[in-house]
Amino acid sequence: MADPLYELLAPYFDSPASPRLVPSVQDQVTAKYLNRLSTLPLASLTSSEPQSLAQSSHTALLSLQSLSARSNSALVASSEHLSSLRTTLPQLATEAESLRNDIPELDEQAVAFSEKYCRNAENEVLDRRKKALLMARNVDRLSDVLDLPTLLSSAISSSTAQGPSNATNYASALDLHSHIKRLHLLYQDSELVNSIYQQTEEAMQEMTSNLISSLRAQNVKLAAGMRTIGWLRRVAPELDGNSSNGEGSLGALFLVCRLAALVSMLSALDPLRDLADQETAIRLRDGNSIKKGTDAWSIGQQTERYLKRYIEIFREQSFAIVSMYKSIFPSGPDTTASDDLGLKFKSLGLRSVSQPTPTPQQQDPLSPLPSALSTFPLHLVGLLTTTLKQYLPNVRDKSSRESLLTQVLYCAGSLGRLGGDFSLLLADLGQDDNDEEGDGHGEWVEVMKKHRVLAGKLESLASGGSVRGMKGLADGRAKSPNEVK
Structure with missing residues (x-):
């Protein structure tokens, strides 16, 4: 039905009254419309159908106008691109041909690159790149x-x-x-x-x-x-190397450092020492004439001040050094520092110390060195005795000398509680080189007797509950016999 109707209406297209192209019979819109016409009654073809077509045409015209207003720039651009297709398509074909010709060379280069920078191959550039990437990640x-x-x-x-x-x-x-x-x-x-x-x-x-x-x-x-x-x-x-006493070289280092601190503290007494040196120069210059003069007390006053302060610092620091050393470096099982120190003092014939039986390690001359504390107190005592021998003769007043010697005995007793009693080393301190009567040892014996009497009294006070007496005994403060009484 559609084909005869199409043949009937086709001559009306492309005519002077209606200059339009003839629609194709295979067009779906044309076929759909012809099928619709076949279903309409004859009266509607002259009454309602022209109005319906006019309305559809007007609606399509409005839609086209709206579309052209909205898509003006796109339409213009599409038109320009469409006009440039005549030149673009031949150029694209030429470049595609060139690319097709270059593909074999590109493939060869890709294969060469893959072989050169393969992971299994050794390449300096690749190694540097790997390191750089590794550093960037870390x-x-x-x-x-x-x-x-x-x-x-x-x-x-x-x-x-x-x-x-x-x-x-x-x-x-x-x-x-x-x-x-x-x-x-x-x-x-x-x-x-x-x-x-x-x-x-x-x-x-x-x-x-x-x-x-x-x-x-x-x-x-x-x-x-x-x-x-x-x-x-x-x-x-x-x-802290292996040694028999378990201290290595740290013990000696500790004692050397503390000795340097002691020497530094004693060097603070240099102004008093200079005054004592002046009195020593006067004593050596005038000889025994000072002994017979009237200024025997005043000539040794500065020396007494220096020695009192010197012995006080020495007593406190020597006791602190040795006690601290024994706390930091406990004695080993084979030999102790106090035994070594007692043997050293007994070798001088100064104190009766129970000498332990020498072990094979002690008899071996190539055995490890003993504890540094075994010789350190001897060095301390040497510093003290050297100073006393140099400056004690300047003090001529008997009570002042006894006070100084008593202070030295307290210092010896304080260090003796740690195994380093050097009181017998001081027997020659009372002997003066210029003493014609030679009563230096008698003076020392008298000081020792008084010291023992005072020590006994302090012990009795301590045993009776006197905290003050106990503290004085422990501190070992040097006082003259008259001050103690």
């Missing part, structure tokens, strides 16, 4: 590792600024040093780790110097000394 870890020497130096500097009593950051510095040592053991071939380890060792050497310097301070308490020695054992384990 930049945070590298930054933390590079900051380790700075953190270590900061911890050491802050601890040094706080002083030996408040050096709390030394423990953190030691932990950092242990961590860096572990890294060095794990990555010995790494130049970066080796560089960090070298910087760390320099910082630890500085820390070792600071710790040793802290041992030379004047007022080092037992707790601070034990902490410092403990840190030195971790920082410099080579100083």
Whole structure:
């Protein structure tokens, strides 16, 4: 039905009255409309159908106008692109032909690149790139590792600024040093780790110097000394070598540092010592004429002041050094420092000390050295006796001499409680080189008798509950016999 109807209506197209193209019979819109016309009654073809077509045409016209208003720029651009297709398509075909010709060469280059930079092949450029990528992925870890020497130096500097009593950051510095040592053991071939380890060792050497310097301070308490020695054992384990007394070289180092502190404290008495030297020069110049004069008391007054202060400092510091040493370095099982010290004093014939039977280790001349404390008190006593022999003859007043000798006896008793009683070494101190009567030993015997009487009285006071007397006995303060009475 549609085809005869199409044949009937086709002549009306492309006519002067209606100059339009003839629609194709295969067009779906045309076929659909012809099918619709076949269903309409004849009367509607002249009445309602023209109005319906006019309305549809008007609606389509409005839609086209609205579309052209909205898509004006797109339509213009599409028109321009459509006009340029005549030149673009031939150019695209030419470039596609060129690309097709270049594909074999590109394939050869890709194969060559793949063979050159293969993972299994050794290539310097590829290795550098791999290292760069690895560093980029681990930049945070590298930054933390590079900051380790700075953190270590900061911890050491802050601890040094706080002083030996408040050096709390030394423990953190030691932990950092242990961590860096572990890294060095794990990555010995790494130049970066080796560089960090070298910087760390320099910082630890500085820390070792600071710790040793802290041992030379004047007022080092037992707790601070034990902490410092403990840190030195971790920082410099080579100083804590194997030895029979279990102290290594740290014991000798500790005694040397404390001796330097004692010498520093005694050097503060140089103004008084200069006055005592002047009195010594006067005594040596005038000889025994001072003894017969009327200014025997005034000529030794400055020397007495110097010796009193010297003996007081010596007593306090010597007792503190030896007691602190014994607390920090306990004696070993084979031999003790006090036994060694007693043997040293007995070898001088000064005190009857029970000598233990020498062990095979002690008889062996190649055995490890004894404790440093075995000879240290002898050096201390040598400093004291040298000073007393040099300046004690300047003091001519009997009560002043007895007061000084009594103070020395208290010092010997104080050190004697630690195994270093040197009272018999002082027997020759009372003998004056210019003393014609030779009553120096008699003076010493008299001082010893008075000292024993005073010691007995103090012991009786201590046993009777006198705290004051006990404290005086323990401190060993030097007083003249008249002052004690």
